[in-house]
Amino acid sequence: MIRLKGLSLKQGRFELKDISAEIAGEYCVVVGPPGAGKTTLLETICGLRIPTAGSIMLDKTEITFLPPGKRGIGYMPQDYALFPHMTVKDNISFGLQYLNYDKAGSEKKVKEISTLLEIDHLLERSSKTLSGGEAQRAAMARALVISPKLLLLDEPICALDEKTRMKMIKILKNIQRQTKIPFLHVCHFYDEMEQLSDKVLIIWEGELVQQGTLKEVKKKPVNGKIREFLCKGTAVCEKD
Amino acid sequence: MDRIFKTTFLGLLGLYFFMIVLLFAGDVSYISFANFKEAIRTPEIRYAVKLSLITSFITAILSLIVSIPAAYALVRWKFFGSNFIDAVLDLPIIMPPLVIGISLLVFYQTGFGNILKTHGLDLVYTIPGIVVAQFIIACAFCLKTIKTAFEGMDFRLEDVAKTLGCNSWQAFVRITLPLAKKGIVAAGIIAWARAIGEFGPVLVFCGSTRFKTEVLPTTIFLELSIGRIESALAVSLLLVGFSLISLMALRLLVKRGIL
Structure with a gap:
């Protein structure tokens, strides 16, 4: 379980303001218009930005000021950020080296996760040669292989074609059900939110304006903009 | 239309290439092989060759040691005065090299230089x-x-590496350095090439004492000043040969993925 308490961050003109939320082993979708602070929130949770106030608890450990690699959080940024000078296998096993896995243990873990994500045939390929869907799954495998206690996904399927996106929605949901760890998934699309979310966080201008199940937030949206977004069922970015 | 486009670009490339080739071909035709051999066998030239190779190699290594972190700092972090620092670091590129020599000499007459x-x-x-x-x-x-190599880099890759367990040093060594490899090799070659051909500041700051501070460019100057054109040409061709072999070897190593 991840617990954010009064999490704030000031960076230039932008501010994350007093964000408090609790996400247990559920699939949580973070939505909001571009520039609302969704990516900043994920980067703060995984330790790439230091909050100016508040705390982050993961299970029973406070991780607010821990270095990113010591938090036990898997992070998949926008555009996947695979290491282009490595093979898919090296990308996936990268984090295991810092968890003191020996070669055999590392290979076993890589094999398991790549089979789960159906990319075991791509392991020897250079990551530069992958298609969008393949790169997405490789990045997902790299984030999951370290057995994180929380997975952060920043627009993980936004850039994929419709067919691959639908397939990935099923895979993501399935993995979350299997691992039972909280997923925090930033997205722009209503259908993603509808199919994936157990819980929704709505971020607006750096503030967490509403949270709950999709049904709850749809029933009582806190303002007109959110009502419009939730009722129209289209991408937030198209409307703001 | 495409043909004119291609011909124009290739033509200009060929023009510049042949200008350089003809220039050195002229040097080669001017001097006989026997004279060349005789000139480069003299002990003072052999000393200058050795000193040039050693000093330029050390300079290239030192330049890389300083430049890699300095360039990274300038690209990665925006801090107060970074633009001014960047401009100052460009000064040795745009100033006549002789100014560096004079400044070095004058520096040793100042308080800090005396210390x-x-x-x-x-x-x-x-x-x-x-x-x-x-x-x-x-x-x-x-x-x-x-x-320039760092400017084209996606530093989010370092961020991802950090979330996977790396500290800043490890992320730099495992992600950024390999991705900037070609730029770093090119920078090393440029540093070495500049160093081995440096004349003005070396002459002003270190003089050109035979068997002491004489390097190849100063040898060319000394030989020319006493009218030994063939000897000066022999050293020039030696310098051209070293440079060409080194550049080709490094390009080959990069192409084969060894560097």
Whole structure:
């Protein structure tokens, strides 16, 4: 379980303001218009930005000021950020080296996760040669292989074609059900939110304006903009 | 239309290539092989060759050691005065090299220079002084090249590496350095090439004492000044040969993925 308490961050003109939320082993979708602070929130949770106030608890450990690699959080940024000078296998096993896995243990873990994500045939390929869907799954495998206690996904399927996106929605949901760890998934699309979310966080201008199940937030949206977004069922970015 | 486009671009490439080739072909035709061999066998030229190779190699290594972190800092972090620092670091590129030599000489007449002198760091007319004179110019070129390599880099890759367990040093060594490899090799070549060909600052700051501070460019100058054109040409061709072999070897190593 991840617990954010009064999490704030000031960076230039932008501010994350007093964000408090609790996400247990559920699939949580973070939505909001571009520039609302969704990516900043994920980067703060995984330790790439230091909050100016508040705390982050993961299970029973406070991780607010821990270095990113010591938090036990898997992070998949926008555009996947695979290491282009490595093979898919090296990308996936990268984090295991810092968890003191020996070669055999590392290979076993890589094999398991790549089979789960159906990319075991791509392991020897250079990551530069992958298609969008393949790169997405490789990045997902790299984030999951370290057995994180929380997975952060920043627009993980936004850039994929419709067919691959639908397939990935099923895979993501399935993995979350299997691992039972909280997923925090930033997205722009209503259908993603509808199919994936157990819980929704709505971020607006750096503030967490509403949270709950999709049904709850749809029933009582806190303002007109959110009502419009939730009722129209289209991408937030198209409307703001 | 496409044909004219291609012909124009290739034509200009060929023009410049042949200008350089003809220039050195003229040198080669001017001097006989026997004279060339005789000139480069003289002990003073052999000393200059050795000193040039050693000092330029040290300069290239020092330039890389300083430039890699300096270029990274300039690209990665925006801090107060970074634009001013960047501009100052470009000065050795745009200033006449002779100015660096004069400035180095004058520096050793100032208070801080005198303190260095009294602590055994008097580099005027010394071999370490040659490295310093070469370094100040070569490092600026090296830094500029590495900076360009870093500017094209996606630093989110480092961020991801950190979330996977790396600290900043490990992320830099495992992600950024390999991705900037080609730029760094190019920068090393440029630093070495600048260093081995550096004349003005070396002559002003270290003089050109035979069997002491004489490097290849100063040999060319000395030989020319006493009218030994064939000898000066022999050294020039030697310099061209070293440079061409080194450049080709490094390109080959990069192409084969060894570097």
